[in-house]
Amino acid sequence: MNPAQVTFGAAVALALATAVAAIVVPRRVVVGAGTALTGAAGLAAGVAAVSGHSFSLVLPGLLPLSGVSFTLDALGGLFVAVTGGVAVAAGVYATSYGKASAVLPMFVLAMLLVPAAASVGTLLVCWELMALFSLLLVIGENRSRAEVTSAGRWYAVMTHLGFVSILCGLMVFAAHAPADSFAALREARLSPAVSATVFVLTLAGFASKAGIVPLHAWLPRAHPEAPSHVSALMSAAMVNLGVYGLVRVGFDLLGGGPRWWWLLVLALGALSAVHGILQAAMSTDLKRLLGQSTTENMGLVLVGVGAAGLFTASGNPVLAGLATAAALLHVVNHAAFKTLLFLAAGAVLHGTGTRDLDALGGLRRTMPVTTALFGVGALAASALPPGTAFVSEWLLLQALVHGLPPSGVDTAIALPVAVAAVALTAGLAVVTFVKAFGVGFLAKPRSEAAANAREVPYGMRAGMAIAALGCVVLALLPSLVLPAVAGGATTGLVTLRLTGVTGSLSPLLLTLWLVVAVVVVAAGVRGVVARRTRRDARLWDCGGGPMSARMEYTATSFAEPLQRVFDDVVQPELDVHVTHHEESRYLVRAVEFRRSVPDRVERRLYAPVLAATRAWGRAGRSLATGSVHRYLGYGFYTLCAALLLLAVTR
Amino acid sequence: MLNLWRMIRRTGRVAEPAPPAPAEQLPAAGALGGSVQIRHVDAGSCNGCEIEIGAAFGPVYDAERYGARLVASPRHADALLVTGVVTRNMAEPLLRTFDAVPAPKVVVAVGDCARNCGAFAGAYGAVGAVRDVVPVDVEIAGCPPRPEAIVDGLRKLTGR
Amino acid sequence: MTALGLAGAVVQPVLIVAGAPVLVGVMRQVRARLEGRAGPGIRQPWRDLRKLFGKERIAPRGTSEVFRVAPLVLVATTLVITVVAPFVTVASVLNPVADLFVVVALLAVGAVALALAGLDTGTAFGGMGASREVTILALVEPTLLVAILALSARVGSTNLGDVVSSMVREPSRVISPVSLLAAVALVIATVAENGRIPVDNPSTHLELTMVHEAMVLEYAGPDLALVELASAMRLSVFLGLLANLFVPWGIATTATPAALLAGVLALVLKVGVLGAALAAAEVFLAKLRLFRVPELLAGSFLLSLLAVAASYFLA
Numbered sequence A: 001m002n003p004a005q006v007t008f009g010a011a012v013a014l015a016l017a018t019a020v021a022a023i024v025v026p027r028r029v030v031v032g033a034g035t036a037l038t039g040a041a042g043l044a045a046g047v048a049a050v051s052g053h054s055f056s057l058v059l060p061g062l063l064p065l066s067g068v069s070f071t072l073d074a075l076g077g078l079f080v081a082v083t084g085g086v087a088v089a090a091g092v093y094a095t096s097y098g099k100a101s102a103v104l105p106m107f108v109l110a111m112l113l114v115p116a117a118a119s120v121g122t123l124l125v126c127w128e129l130m131a132l133f134s135l136l137l138v139i140g141e142n143r144s145r146a147e148v149t150s151a152g153r154w155y156a157v158m159t160h161l162g163f164v165s166i167l168c169g170l171m172v173f174a175a176h177a178p179a180d181s182f183a184a185l186r187e188a189r190l191s192p193a194v195s196a197t198v199f200v201l202t203l204a205g206f207a208s209k210a211g212i213v214p215l216h217a218w219l220p221r222a223h224p225e226a227p228s229h230v231s232a233l234m235s236a237a238m239v240n241l242g243v244y245g246l247v248r249v250g251f252d253l254l255g256g257g258p259r260w261w262w263l264l265v266l267a268l269g270a271l272s273a274v275h276g277i278l279q280a281a282m283s284t285d286l287k288r289l290l291g292q293s294t295t296e297n298m299g300l301v302l303v304g305v306g307a308a309g310l311f312t313a314s315g316n317p318v319l320a321g322l323a324t325a326a327a328l329l330h331v332v333n334h335a336a337f338k339t340l341l342f343l344a345a346g347a348v349l350h351g352t353g354t355r356d357l358d359a360l361g362g363l364r365r366t367m368p369v370t371t372a373l374f375g376v377g378a379l380a381a382s383a384l385p386p387g388t389a390f391v392s393e394w395l396l397l398q399a400l401v402h403g404l405p406p407s408g409v410d411t412a413i414a415l416p417v418a419v420a421a422v423a424l425t426a427g428l429a430v431v432t433f434v435k436a437f438g439v440g441f442l443a444k445p446r447s448e449a450a451a452n453a454r455e456v457p458y459g460m461r462a463g464m465a466i467a468a469l470g471c472v473v474l475a476l477l478p479s480l481v482l483p484a485v486a487g488g489a490t491t492g493l494v495t496l497r498l499t500g501v502t503g504s505l506s507p508l509l510l511t512l513w514l515v516v517a518v519v520v521v522a523a524g525v526r527g528v529v530a531r532r533t534r535r536d537a538r539l540w541d542c543g544g545g546p547m548s549a550r551m552e553y554t555a556t557s558f559a560e561p562l563q564r565v566f567d568d569v570v571q572p573e574l575d576v577h578v579t580h581h582e583e584s585r586y587l588v589r590a591v592e593f594r595r596s597v598p599d600r601v602e603r604r605l606y607a608p609v610l611a612a613t614r615a616w617g618r619a620g621r622s623l624a625t626g627s628v629h630r631y632l633g634y635g636f637y638t639l640c641a642a643l644l645l646l647a648v649t650r
Numbered sequence B: 001m002l003n004l005w006r007m008i009r010r011t012g013r014v015a016e017p018a019p020p021a022p023a024e025q026l027p028a029a030g031a032l033g034g035s036v037q038i039r040h041v042d043a044g045s046c047n048g049c050e051i052e053i054g055a056a057f058g059p060v061y062d063a064e065r066y067g068a069r070l071v072a073s074p075r076h077a078d079a080l081l082v083t084g085v086v087t088r089n090m091a092e093p094l095l096r097t098f099d100a101v102p103a104p105k106v107v108v109a110v111g112d113c114a115r116n117c118g119a120f121a122g123a124y125g126a127v128g129a130v131r132d133v134v135p136v137d138v139e140i141a142g143c144p145p146r147p148e149a150i151v152d153g154l155r156k157l158t159g160r
Numbered sequence C: 001m002t003a004l005g006l007a008g009a010v011v012q013p014v015l016i017v018a019g020a021p022v023l024v025g026v027m028r029q030v031r032a033r034l035e036g037r038a039g040p041g042i043r044q045p046w047r048d049l050r051k052l053f054g055k056e057r058i059a060p061r062g063t064s065e066v067f068r069v070a071p072l073v074l075v076a077t078t079l080v081i082t083v084v085a086p087f088v089t090v091a092s093v094l095n096p097v098a099d100l101f102v103v104v105a106l107l108a109v110g111a112v113a114l115a116l117a118g119l120d121t122g123t124a125f126g127g128m129g130a131s132r133e134v135t136i137l138a139l140v141e142p143t144l145l146v147a148i149l150a151l152s153a154r155v156g157s158t159n160l161g162d163v164v165s166s167m168v169r170e171p172s173r174v175i176s177p178v179s180l181l182a183a184v185a186l187v188i189a190t191v192a193e194n195g196r197i198p199v200d201n202p203s204t205h206l207e208l209t210m211v212h213e214a215m216v217l218e219y220a221g222p223d224l225a226l227v228e229l230a231s232a233m234r235l236s237v238f239l240g241l242l243a244n245l246f247v248p249w250g251i252a253t254t255a256t257p258a259a260l261l262a263g264v265l266a267l268v269l270k271v272g273v274l275g276a277a278l279a280a281a282e283v284f285l286a287k288l289r290l291f292r293v294p295e296l297l298a299g300s301f302l303l304s305l306l307a308v309a310a311s312y313f314l315a
């Protein structure tokens, strides 16, 4: 028996069983444990597939017309494994968090099935199931809140537009191929125009799922509004499938393509990375910040994918392998730390009831475990050693640096700009996560809610700990997963050596040396200091005081200098309202100051579209007056027109 | 830029030759080892003393050459340089500033006001001299004291 | 792990830990002389440190482990760089860590640790300093990375040792437009990272204009000594790298005592000259308004981007 097949089957069975069990016994423990087990089985299946045990399965009777066919190969296996891993952490967390929902295991199942789908029909069905289940989860718990319904609406519309785009793209593709299975699609000979159409259409759909600018508007709305373990699943696992789709269609089915495709991907990625992190740096909502950082990270992945495509197109397989490795490793890393961060954000929400950074602070004393785990995640996300994202960003930069000598003017411009974008993103990520951790967890509590925070139950802590463990392992020994993502792009267990180009990095040794250096310095200080005990003293408040929490820097004030720097880019909206006393204009009664940093892309791009849609809607309403006669008339004329058309064309 | 350069060339060294070091040194000077970071506290001065302190740290008297340096936080300081009579409003902050300084620490009272309330003796807003609030190690007399006197007092701390 | 690398790993940290405060002393002395002062002498920073280590340790109420560990992390990250990066010898004891990106990231880790400590105190000035520091960091990091890219692109490696030894082998590269542009960008980045004029004034007493100082207002005694030692070391590291990336001559390429001695002397000379030049330049400059600083940094970012473009097109 093929181990991948067995475990994958087990995952499907477990998910279905959990869903049924959850309907019968709606307990959190049942749903959580079942989801975690599903995830574990999925993880095992993915690992087995990556290590060479791929399998195929055709079930002709399951779906009318096209049937259902699955193939789990190495590429799909990687994404199945990532989804499974995220589901384990989220499932354990869900044993003591949120409502028991039968949809949760089904959502995980749909996400496991997508990378295994081996025909257009199967992929589209699974894709839609995934979208529907996640939509149900987003709006399921807090239906009554206005933000949730609005987020749900955004998500529903955007995800279906994306679906339509993918549908059209794959239909065009399948129409030019003998059958709709992926194997048949690989054989298809497409004219450049057709393959370009397919690529652009699917790219739009997959990019919208990955939250890539300019199709990202739903992501910072829907991800934060969902319950936190669902946020984790969406932000750490679901978005990856957009990347999966892009890689599958672009590289596997279409077999690469001309350079402009990949330049487009690269540009979208760079734009998303910078835009996402800039928005995150300004954000004061902890979960929204994390959602925006997802856009950033997916952007970085797309930079890697685009670079890989570019190098493939210019005949440089070594660098293409390196860039692919960087992109896929970043997918894995991002999944690990984003799971952790969203789960920790959920813990903060659970413990304090707020996710507004301006009202948080001081959690390190009341919620020490959550604080420590969020710290691990923040270090990983800020692309600093010894964190996870550092390794993948290092690989990405190595791929871009070694892109010299350029194979054309376009790459000579694209690669430095890409490096600049990645570098700027790295810098801003540091600000974002220093803010999230420093303002949210350190210092003094800024509100009653934060001051009275309580540490979360053990189930939630365990879920976070699993994700944190993943982060640490990935940070220290990325070589454990690199063979799965890189093929032969790197060698070595402790020290990664790039094959084909010079470059080596050893995260483990680096960490070890850092620890040794800290110990040496601490010992040295102990040796030379005259007095070892510390005297407890008041904070230095310039002799005045006592200092209140209102004197602290908040998340808004922390990001203010940066916002000034990027004033022209983010264009914050200022609103100052001064009211005067009746008697005199010179006496001010109150000053109201409001500042918001709206998403500029969204404002520029979506507002006109929405306005146009609304106008069309109004025009449509004048057609639909409610009169039955009119509707009969419409029907009659349409029929006549159709017949006429047939008569003319036949 | 060139003008500035010319001016630097023309002016040369303005620091006056160092006068002989004061005969007695404070016992704390040994622990400080020729480096004294100073936090200045204005406890209620008329700002005359401040001007002289500014002069003492200016290029002519250059108190920094003996290892004294003004710092921005009492946590960084070894010595408090207190000027003026201690007013009611500044008594508590002065105590807190003293408390904020890590040991070993010394207090220098600069000016007659700080020593014995000077011109403000008996004023309703004055709590007393500096030594009535915090222990004083060095006193520098004068209203205001001459920069030489201030430098001399500081050299008792730095031992240089 | 070669003998040369091992020698470097022993000599470099010792030299930089011992020499960094002296460098600061030299810079202060140069400034003092140009201002017409006598100056406290170049050993003054060491006197300050010795005294600070002998002082009492203070635990400000309401601070946590982050506050206590930050100075250790700050020194440790810099110490690791002094061990692995090519200052005296080209070879490194741990090649996979002597990567340019790693070094930049390690320097950033130190800065982040201090910023978190500033936030941890919960004082207005701590938060202010942290906010400003990371804002500057966010703009300096890209400059550093892109300038590095420009230098390493033609070598085909981002390993510091490789970059430096290729410069040693082909001295003509030193005066190429790529090097010059990158050098200017890196100098500005160095000034900004180390909180020197015109970005920050290390001797300011006015809290509202502070960047680096505001974060460390709460540190006292040995902790403060560590922070000061680390800032001195970081300055030396930056100047040392700057010197060796653009003027690598004298660096030891063999493990003989004579070569090592020459390497040490060359480093001391180069860093000393650079430091003195920096200090002299500071006399002529005024501190920029905080919100003008980003313009300066954006300029340096642009220069580094130009350097990359030049390296692509002139290659």
Ligand code: SF4
Residues within 6 Å of the ligand: B044, B045, B046, B047, B048, B049, B083, B084, B085, B110, B111, B112, B113, B114, B118, B119, B142, B143, B144, B145
């Ligand atoms: S001693 Fe004289 S100069 Fe100094 S504060 Fe008192 S009155 Fe002013």
